[in-house]
Amino acid sequence: MDSIKLHNSLKPGAPVPFVPIEKGKIKWYACGPTVYDQSHLGHARNYVSTDIIRRILIHYFGFDVRFVMNITDVDDKIILRGRRQRLLDDLKKKNLPQPELFELGMAALKAYATNNLPQLVEADGPELDLTNYISRRDAAYGKVLAGGTLTGEGKPGDDEAKLKMHISNMTSAVIAISGNKVFNGAEEILLPYLDSLYKQTIDTSDQSIFTDLTKFMEGEFTDDMDALNVLRPDVITRVTDYVPAIAAFVERIVDKGFAYEAEGSVYFDIAAFERAGNSYAKLRPESRNDKALQEEGEGSLSKSLGGKKGAGDFALWKKSKPGEPYWPSKWGNGRPGWHIECSVMASDILGSRMDIHSGGIDLAFPHHDNEICQSEAYFCEHGHEHTWVNNFLHMGHLSISGSKMSKSLKNFQTIKDALASTYTARSMRIVFLLGKWHDGVEISPDMRTQADNWESLVNNFLTNIKSLLVEATGTTDAITDGTKSLTISDDKHAEGISADLEQAKKDLESALTNSFDTPQAMRVIAEIIRKANVHIIDRKNVLDLPAIEAIARWITKVVGILGLDANASPPYEGLGWASTAAAANIDPHVAVKPYEAVWNAVLSNATALQLPVSETMTGLLSQSPSSPFESLASEGVRDPEQLGLPYLRAVSKLRDELRRIVATVLPETKASILALSDRIRDFDLTNLGVYLDDRPDGQPSLIKFIPASELIAAREEKAAKEAEKTRAKEEAKRAREKADEEKWAKAKVAPEEMFKSDERYSDWDAEGMPIKMKDGSEVPKAQSKKLKKEWDRQKKAHGEYQTKFGGRKA
Template identity: 30%
Template sequence: MAALSEKAAAVFGRWCRPCDQAPPKLHIYNSLTRSKVPFYPIDPSGQRVTMYVCGPTVYDAAHLGHARTYLQFDVIRRILRDVLGYDVVYVMNVTDVDDKIIVRSQERGITPEALAREWERKFLEDMTALGVERPSAMPRVTEYVPEIVSFVETCVSNGFAYEDRGSVYFDTKAFESKGHDYGKLCPENVGNEGLMAEGEGKLASTTFTKRDDRDFALWKASKPGEPTWPSPWGAGRPGWHIECSAMIEHTIGHGGPIDIHGGGVDLKFPHHDNELAQQEAFCNCRQTVNYFAHTGHLHIRGLKMSKSLKNFITIRQALEGVDGLEGVRPSTMRIMFCLVQYNAPCDYSDNMLANARAMEKKFREFFLNVAAALRVVDSDVNAKFKVRPEDASLLKARDDCAKEVRARFLDDFDTPNAVKALQKLVDSTGSYLSTLEATNSQPSSLALCAAARYVAETWLKLGVQGLCSDEVLDALRVYPSQTSAKKSSGAASAPLLDALSNFRDGVRGAGRTQDTAGVLRLCDELRDLVLPELGVRLEDKGAGSVWKLDDPEVLRAERARKVEEAQAKADAKRLAAEKAAAKEAAARVDPRDMFKNGPYKAFDADGVPTQNDKGEPLPKSQFKKLKKQWEAQKKAFEKASAK
């Protein structure tokens, strides 16, 4: 972070810690202090948490930057609610009137409302595809214009805004003169003309002279062809920053502060700093947001995402695949972002995707291995429930993991290290199964389920779906639901019976002709091609086999990757063989003939050129170089001839 100027340093860090009713259990990195601070909810009972996240401006397709922000705030919301037990009221707005929307609608020849509704629908479809939960409230700007007008009126009457030619501007000097600090989040950026101009929008008035360069529009007088609403200052529309302030006040603010305000780091200045100023001007108070949380920048292979760099990836392109790239499963994307701290920079790269896919596979395999192990455990009637040292060790590993995961979540929602703790438990469980298998002992279904159930529940609380099939979840309940099992069995029975019937026919045919190789081929086809389409993974294990139920889509993707890897290996082998053959052919050329077809006219007794094609003697340096090549060829030729 760049050093702050003396003036900026005086503004930064003026944060009032909320009144604490009890020792804090959660610490959050607060952008207002740029440090971790104890979290105290405003609610006197300490149970209710109000949270507002800046939503999309719906004028174009949502991209991976949006995916990161809304996925990671979805994870934070789930941790607060499902892990820490808070009652979370989560509000996300939709900006459906803005300069960008107006400009894009004019380019397409449709109304701003039609454009906004189109992209809002697609945005919500993208969020559903990613598994992002709907907010508690989702106010649209166009539905809150009367409340926005009232909010601006209060700012004017409080002496913090002024009107000119139908527009209303925030009065920064008046704000500071009454003891308020402008630019609390990014005081070092106050005065940055580029950022301030971007915040005002492309359609900002150029004929008006502000009282201070830092002043910004609360209400914009509409130009011909723009959306308009009535106001005391004439027909116009809201400014960008005022929208969030008014909707926060109407939904969860109610004249006081809110607990958490979130958004992407690119919104810090001027948007969030202007929001804070407006809310303080409206409430005549010093603090309207107790904790500000920002997701970090997202880069694509180390570069800023930009259409000009041709690395702009929409959420749909990422999920469905684009330009020959394999699509990313929603669960994989969520895991990928869980591997990065929410407020740290994130580089979306091939390596990061590979790590996320490997992580997902590790946990999927873990659950499948647990389910396979549980199938061979004695029934409850015959099982022995005495806790052996191995069982006690696994139960302790489970308890240690639970303590560490909770500690990580309490430390600013530290999902990367929470996942590491889950990995450690997975490894401990694998060691447990291997140890018992080596002594031909059965695992404890209770200890095994306790460990696996905790891992499954934690991922589900983070919103990761699909790591466990319904059959695995049933198995982890120790006493599976017979209804669920029957339903699953019935749904899969017809295609499975068809596969077994066809396999039997093939084996019988091969048996009649004593085609042993044919039988083995049919067994491999059943394992590699037929059963995966039915969601069954059949693995060779010693002299026998073990089956696991998995998602057919996952099995197809694995098969495709194996085919690609085999093809790449075959191509590399072929190229190596061609290279070796070419080298062998080159080695069999007699050194006396190697320069005959070159641009030379005369040669010595060994066939080394002495004159160029014009009959001119070759320079000594060139002759020496050619002689060296001749000697190397002579050695290769003699070696090849001796074979």
């Protein structure tokens, strides 16, 4: 096995060798979620990509991985969300009269505009109100709403996305307040206003204000990760369980001279840390003076904390203000800073050094840089710099319309909504596998199409190979020596397709050792499938089925390792996607009942037909699938697909023979056979998740196991298209009939009479041609010439009418 190289954020550039601290073992800490809202696709990108790497390390490379993840259940966002929700609930309980609610809503609207959309309130003219909001909005921010930028240059980014979010909140509030529905649309502007007025009235000794929210959201996050087939962490840590340990950790950093207390808070002293020979901002040195990132890292509730010596110094412990949760410490009541939690929890479980620390790329600075320096300050001894993390892995952003997907920008789709509408867990994982884990991923139709095509390629191949095995052996079990004689190929070609598999294995290892290059791994899988399909097409009569089966089983193993089959378990030795119903304790007689019922129904229907007597048909009608089924059950088989195969093969063989003789039977029997054949394929078996692939030249149908939902959806789509086709034909027929009716109604009029009712004229000749206008003047020659052409056409049409109807009414 080649040595693994990976992109380590501590060593930018090409992938570097990965050398675990202890051979065969990996200590890994991953930054988990801040649980204040539903998780979105941006979180899925982070945690699914992390899960892919973790699975590869465990199930491909064989490492013993100790995986720890934290849950941030107290920080500024959680405090704000919990506190504001309590204030809103209290307000609703007051049942204020509508005029007071309207006044409150308007005050909140103006405050929100002042803080977030200042051009709305700075504009000349009357004060901002409900009537002039739209015009002011469009005048101030119309260019951004139309897709432009704040500066008028470049492409829209996070700033424009945030602006659009604030405008959306304002617009919703204006609509809600105008309709006297402050609590149904204006919450986003009302909540911060209530918080600014009443936050100090909240009794935070009752921490259920915050814990009720975080416990619920942690459960929602866990459900989302389970739905995405993300392995659960070996250890989960929560900040609120570690507050005393955090205070002690901070105290040691202070004692060592790398932090100081100021006005009840404790700050990390970057200057002192660097004077001792240590490095700060190892991950993002270019960002160390970025004030916007520094402020974001400190949190929105910490802007008023004072006493810092250096502009970049960050809080290890924050003095709690009224309206915030608090814990006792030697510096007074306070709460942990954001960054310190990970240092304490990771070190508690994994010790003073770890192999891997991971998280989203947006955490690199200041969160991870601050984690590193405070942890190294804690562990360093006698002036020697300490290495806390050997490898930092940062997952790339998931972006939409040029902006990262984030809760704060409200430009996200939740994982639950995505799985309920546009994605499956597998299709989402494929999207991430098709991009490198450390690169950004942009949501686009092309990206989805590429992922869908790859999934279809793999799914169709695995389904086809299972079908070929069923045809050759009557089972999807591995081919034994006794069945290899069924599919003999020349030695030269067998070596070729087997050699292709061996090369694919080498190419896969090369991709995975190269910083888990999953896009290349996906290409390797697609290429070996292409070669196998060529072999199947070119060599269908001398197919090397054992070699093709080996390819299918290898692909099954790889997609299992990558987490693409939620129903499969290590070591992924099956063939194709695992059945959801397969279980060791399943009762085989219960599992086989649906297949048995179909066979009994088909047998009864076929027996009732007036079929020509033949030895073949007699044998098929007297089949006994129960005997091979009982053999499978007694051997311990519990896969419903395997157990149902004897009945499916009996149905398929009988249907194939019915289709073969259909041309030789009486018309009424032919209609019955065709109807039964279609029903078996489109309904009886489709509802079981089985598709019969009819093949030409008298070849037996292939039995394919495909999810029933997919087959039923395809059937319904086909029926809908047929119905639409029938409807279109009926509409076209009615249109033709109406056109014919109008045509003959017009043709019924004799040419001598066609102009007599036209009020533009006052005199006509013997043929009914106008000769005088209404005012008595002669009909102009040009007009007369045009009228004569109309008269000639009418004469011809009237003649056709008389010929067709013979004087009868049309």
